[in-house]
Every structure is written in structure tokens, then in C-alpha cells.
Amino acid sequence: MQANDIVLEIPYGTRDFLPHEAAEKRQLETTLADLFASWGYDEIVTPTIEYLDTLTMGNGHVLEPHMFKFFDKNNRTLALRHEMTTPIARVAASRLKDETLPLKLSYISSVYRYEQTQTGRQCEFYQAGVEFMGSGTAAADAEVIALAAEGLRRTGLQNFQICLGQVDFINGIMQQFQLDDAMQTKIKAAMEQRNLVGLEALLEQTTLAKSARELLRRLPLLHGGEAVLAQAYDIAVTEQSRRALDNLAAIYHLLEEYGVAGQVQFDLGVIRDFNYYTGMVFEVYTPGLGFPLCGGGRYDHMLSDFGSACPATGFALGIERIMLSLERQGLRMPQIRKDIYLAYAPGKLAAALHKAQEYRQQGQVVELAPAAQSEREAADYQTGKAYQKLVYIS
Amino acid sequence: MQANDIVLEIPYGTRDFLPHEAAEKRQLETTLADLFASWGYDEIVTPTIEYLDTLTMGNGHVLEPHMFKFFDKNNRTLALRHEMTTPIARVAASRLKDETLPLKLSYISSVYRYEQTQTGRQCEFYQAGVEFMGSGTAAADAEVIALAAEGLRRTGLQNFQICLGQVDFINGIMQQFQLDDAMQTKIKAAMEQRNLVGLEALLEQTTLAKSARELLRRLPLLHGGEAVLAQAYDIAVTEQSRRALDNLAAIYHLLEEYGVAGQVQFDLGVIRDFNYYTGMVFEVYTPGLGFPLCGGGRYDHMLSDFGSACPATGFALGIERIMLSLERQGLRMPQIRKDIYLAYAPGKLAAALHKAQEYRQQGQVVELAPAAQSEREAADYQTGKAYQKLVYIS
Numbered sequence: 001m002q003a004n005d006i007v008l009e010i011p012y013g014t015r016d017f018l019p020h021e022a023a024e025k026r027q028l029e030t031t032l033a034d035l036f037a038s039w040g041y042d043e044i045v046t047p048t049i050e051y052l053d054t055l056t057m058g059n060g061h062v063l064e065p066h067m068f069k070f071f072d073k074n075n076r077t078l079a080l081r082h083e084m085t086t087p088i089a090r091v092a093a094s095r096l097k098d099e100t101l102p103l104k105l106s107y108i109s110s111v112y113r114y115e116q117t118q119t120g121r122q123c124e125f126y127q128a129g130v131e132f133m134g135s136g137t138a139a140a141d142a143e144v145i146a147l148a149a150e151g152l153r154r155t156g157l158q159n160f161q162i163c164l165g166q167v168d169f170i171n172g173i174m175q176q177f178q179l180d181d182a183m184q185t186k187i188k189a190a191m192e193q194r195n196l197v198g199l200e201a202l203l204e205q206t207t208l209a210k211s212a213r214e215l216l217r218r219l220p221l222l223h224g225g226e227a228v229l230a231q232a233y234d235i236a237v238t239e240q241s242r243r244a245l246d247n248l249a250a251i252y253h254l255l256e257e258y259g260v261a262g263q264v265q266f267d268l269g270v271i272r273d274f275n276y277y278t279g280m281v282f283e284v285y286t287p288g289l290g291f292p293l294c295g296g297g298r299y300d301h302m303l304s305d306f307g308s309a310c311p312a313t314g315f316a317l318g319i320e321r322i323m324l325s326l327e328r329q330g331l332r333m334p335q336i337r338k339d340i341y342l343a344y345a346p347g348k349l350a351a352a353l354h355k356a357q358e359y360r361q362q363g364q365v366v367e368l369a370p371a372a373q374s375e376r377e378a379a380d381y382q383t384g385k386a387y388q389k390l391v392y393i394s
Numbered sequence: 395m396q397a398n399d400i401v402l403e404i405p406y407g408t409r410d411f412l413p414h415e416a417a418e419k420r421q422l423e424t425t426l427a428d429l430f431a432s433w434g435y436d437e438i439v440t441p442t443i444e445y446l447d448t449l450t451m452g453n454g455h456v457l458e459p460h461m462f463k464f465f466d467k468n469n470r471t472l473a474l475r476h477e478m479t480t481p482i483a484r485v486a487a488s489r490l491k492d493e494t495l496p497l498k499l500s501y502i503s504s505v506y507r508y509e510q511t512q513t514g515r516q517c518e519f520y521q522a523g524v525e526f527m528g529s530g531t532a533a534a535d536a537e538v539i540a541l542a543a544e545g546l547r548r549t550g551l552q553n554f555q556i557c558l559g560q561v562d563f564i565n566g567i568m569q570q571f572q573l574d575d576a577m578q579t580k581i582k583a584a585m586e587q588r589n590l591v592g593l594e595a596l597l598e599q600t601t602l603a604k605s606a607r608e609l610l611r612r613l614p615l616l617h618g619g620e621a622v623l624a625q626a627y628d629i630a631v632t633e634q635s636r637r638a639l640d641n642l643a644a645i646y647h648l649l650e651e652y653g654v655a656g657q658v659q660f661d662l663g664v665i666r667d668f669n670y671y672t673g674m675v676f677e678v679y680t681p682g683l684g685f686p687l688c689g690g691g692r693y694d695h696m697l698s699d700f701g702s703a704c705p706a707t708g709f710a711l712g713i714e715r716i717m718l719s720l721e722r723q724g725l726r727m728p729q730i731r732k733d734i735y736l737a738y739a740p741g742k743l744a745a746a747l748h749k750a751q752e753y754r755q756q757g758q759v760v761e762l763a764p765a766a767q768s769e770r771e772a773a774d775y776q777t778g779k780a781y782q783k784l785v786y787i788s
Binding site for chain 1: 399400401402403404405406408409410411412413415416417419420424427431432433434436437438439440441442443444445447448451462463464466467470472474484485487488489490494496498499504506508517518526528529531533534537648651652700701730731732735743744747748751754757758759760761762764765775778779
């Protein structure tokens, strides 16, 4: 490897977006920003760098090994934000804490996680999302789910499924069996990873009755249409689990009104990898992509961690994952417009640049030649750069 | 300070953009992205994190103490990008190296410098810019200057001045006096900082004749209209300095054609703080702001450092600085649209959400109430959030 090959490398898990990719990214982000604004969500922008103490407020410590960390000049630990919900909760609990509730906020941001990369998940990636703070209603949950679905529809995706769960249903079941916290965490992690073999091994370690084990074994398999809710009611003994199911039924009913219920499946094994969730959780999948395009849910305790108690719900869409899904479904966003390549004979630059300005004022995309060219050279360049039309000033 | 005050802090030199600021930022960025695209510039997006070796290729080592640095898992040094020209040169010299020249590229990105903050300059800040690669013509330089001016005009700024210099003019003068490299660097730094006292002290250390010192003393003062060029020709003895002035005259003539010459002043003391510049350099100022809104110039050697020789020119606009200038000139960008607040009586949520969807389809910005409200509560909320209109479903 030569010296200049080394400096041409980029770090593990990062990527360049070349012109067509960057154009698609901008189009997606603009579409989503406009949509979020039209539902009354205000965009905010937070620093890429935060104090590690801030980012680990909720349960961020679980993800701390995956954060990019460094020190400021006073030796306080900084980190690149690993998600956007925590920074937005920080802003809501500080500079926006006197605003009338609810707060409806949105963001389109880069986030960072140092981990093994996989298709659709890099160490630096982009998310677009909303946070609906100050309401604990099923209406708020249904609104964010409907908005996520509308966002995906606006990107052009034709085929996706919303998997809806409720962490309190599982928490209630765990409570019912009086499992200790460590075991609850392990079992939930196995369920989250759909690791049925691991789950089985964990259940073997417990002193649970056979019927209880059987029930926990069935939990991750509880997915499908409305019938799943009825099955779940049969299992749910505690008040907590039953309330969770009532909440899901209420959200589902509202999603029928929004016209997105057809894309919803109940999946009571959905837990999500952030343990700040306290109620409804959801993930969106498309065929042929083994990871969610979107994840979200209710997190009613995070703002109180920041000193300003307030229920909240929201979601994040993965920009690169949407791009990948569109590509796999053969649906590309509209591409870069290239209208006119404007070239000129020697001595005609001034005339050419006036003409270029004139066309641009008419709304055309115009590239001006860098120097005088022959008509032949100009035609080659026009073709090479895929301009619709050549205008030659001679 | 309480525990939750600490986690509510953000790192030195970073900021949150609250809704109105974030909306203005998005509007500015969208305006500039659309403008750059309409002149045939393709946006690209590069990683926020690069290898330090890449970022210090040009003369980045000068700025190394100001970079945010950390290590990857293989102990290679990473850094947050401190400017965008170097990363774009990297992409041009690698993944885009087989494209037909010229390459016209643009970006809208965050950049990072760990330094004393000042109004208008944070440790994390945003830049929008272009790079025109593959042409060494005055036409290319004039195009980027005209595009920068048009960008500022589109943001709504009414009053700004373009200060145009040429580093080869000063380099030629230094050559003429056979100053050693170290002294040249110190003198140029003093000129860049407009530190006339420091410049004087440096000149005292040299063995230059009195007339030569007098000439170097006059250099930073060479600014004004076209008359400055004539004065500069009197000083310029070397071929290098004269060619630099011919180049400036050619660029100025083209800027007359673009209709922006009225905003141009020659300023032969403009050097810029990146020493990768090799020709024309420019900065844009507005009254009452002591730092440039925009900086740019020609850098013909950087791509050859990356193994792909090619002349280039470009600029970067400072997004926050534009926001500050607009504010100081009393010119705000159009603000957040808030059309309809849609509230409902108990039991009317389904009807209300259908109505909200209907208005949104008509292009209205609609916020739906989080729960049933009385008409009175709804009116208070509408006023508090500055919605134009209240629609109440009873």
C-alpha cells in the first residue's frame, strides 16, 4: 500500500455518499422534514458531541462500550451521540422546560455506534424521528406510529409491516413469576434477540413451574393479527399485563382510523434494545431486510431522570436503511436533475455566462463549461455528465 | 449544582438549535443546496470522522492541536473533520478519480475545531460550500465567487463585501526579498491576523533594506477598488507577482459580467488561515461582524497530495455566521408555518384525526390535540403555540 492509499481510506464503519446517494439522502430528509413539520412537529438540532454522563442517563450505560469517547481539556469524558432521544429529552428538560405541553419535536441527525457493522448499520448513520412529549395517551402513541407509517409511504416504500408490542405486558408476566432483576434482564435480552435456544437455557436455570416456563417460551411467538391479543389476555394474570393489552387494543383501534391498521401486526416479543421504554414499542420491517427500518415506543421516565417528569413517545427512522429498502424493492427516489450544459467558443465566455444566468433564473439546472470548447468536446461532456441538452454559444 | 444540572449541560463550544433556529438553519441549507444544484454542483456527504493522517494531508498539521482526536480499536488516530475541502479532495482522488473533469461538488456539513470560542465561531459549526476541481481558469475562480455571492443574496443578506486577494502576489514579493521559509510563514501569519505591530517587530528582525520593509509594511494596507491593482503592479517586480495580478484582473473582469463586481474590493493582505491556497483567495464580510461569513480560494496542489494532480477552487459559507448577520441586519428568514390547531370534545378523536388528515392533504400544517379538550383550553393552546386558526370538533 502506498502512502497515498493510506490517506485515501476512511475509518471502519463510515461511508461516503457519492452524488446520487447524497441526492437521494437529501430528498428523503427534506420529504421527512416537511412531513414532520406538517403534523406540527418542530425540528431541533443538538450537538454531535455530548457529555458521556448525559448520554448514559437513561440506560445508556448499556451502550457505553459502543460509544466513541474522548476527553475535553478539563478531562471530562465526551462522546458522540449514540441516539437522539436522550439529547432531545435533555433539551426538553432544560431550555424548553417552560413551554406549554405537549412538545412535539423532530430531528434529522447523524448518530454513532462503534460496533460490528452489518448491511444497513454503520458506525456513523443517519436517523429522522420525532418525540411527542407531555402526553401519556394512546392517541399520542397512535399518532407517532401513524406518522412513521406516513413517512415511509412518502419515501415511496410500498411494502412494510409495523410490529407492535408493549414492554409492560412482559414486565407484568415477569412480575407474576417473581423473577429477580438479573434473570429478567437476561430473559428479555434473549427474547429481544429472538434467541430461543438461549431462552430455553435460561428457563432451565430458574425454579419456575413447567407451566410458567411454557408460558415464557410462548411469549416471543405471540405475533400476528388481532387474535394474538385474545391469546395474550389468556396469559395475562397481573393487572400490569392486562393494562398493557388494553393500551395496545386502544392504539390499534386508532390506527384503524388512521388507515394503517392493515400494516400492523402484534408482536409481544418486541422489546427494543434501549431499556428506557415503558409502554408501547414498535418496529417496522420490509421483506428481505433482516433489521427494522424504524423503531420507537413510549418512554415515560426519561424526562424525570433529567429533572422534569413528563410522559413521552416517539420513533426513529433509519435513513440508510430506507435507501437500502427502496433499492431492494426496485424503487429509487427521483434522481439529480441535469438540464443544460452550456459551452462556448473562444472569446464567448461573457455571452455564455449571461445565458447561463438567464436559464437559471428560469429554474433550469445549468452547468457552464470551465473554458472554451469545440462543439464536439462540449457534446462529449454533455453526454458524459448526462445533461438533457447542450447549448453552444459560438 | 445538582446531579441533573450537570447532565443538562452541553460541552464547551457546542449549541442546541431551538425550533426557530433549527427552522432557519434548514431553510438556509435547503436554499443553498438548491442553488448549488442549479449551477450543476453535485452534493456529496463524507464521514464526520476521518483518519488524522488524511485530514493533515494538506497543511492540516497546523490545525492539529485544534482537532478533536481519539483512537479506533486498532489504535489509529481518528479526528472529527475540521474543514470539508480535504475530505472532498480525498473522495475526488479516490472514488471519483475516473469521472470526467471538471468535477463540481458541494456539501452542507458540520465541522469541528477545538479552540477558544467567539461570537459566530463555535467548536462545532456548519458550513455550506462548493469545490470546482479540474480547471485552473480565471473563469472557474470567477464562477465560485459569483456563486458564493448569489448564495448570500438568496439567504436574504443585503449588504456584504467580497475581499479578493491572491497568495501568489505575496509569495512573489517574499521570493523577491529572499526571506527564509520560517520568516515568510511568520510574516504571512502577522498579515493574516492584521497584526501590524507584530509585523513591524518581525521586519525589525530581518536584514531587509529600508525600502523593502516599507513595501512589506504597505502590503496589508493594499485594499480598495481597481486603483489598488495599479498600485500593486508598481510594487510587483517578480514574474510570479505580476502573473498573480493579471489573474486577479481577469477574475475581476468576469465578476463584472456576473454583476457582482460592485461588491468586490481588492485586498492583497487576504491570505486565509489554511496554507493550501495557491492563487486567488477571498473572504466575504458584512458590516458589524468582525469575521468573514465566507472564505475560499484556489488550491492547486491538494489533489496531487492525494495522488491525483488537478487544479481546484472553492469556498465555504458559515451557516451560523449567516444567521447572525441576518439577525444583525434585522432580516430573519421566513419562520415556522403553523396553520391549524385541531382540538376535539370527548369521544370525537376519530372524527378529529380524519379532519386533520384531510387538512394535511390540502397542504396545511395541522397539530392534533393530544387528548379531548374544552374549547377554552384549545383556544389557550392555539394562542400559546401561535397557530393561525383553531378548528374544534364537538
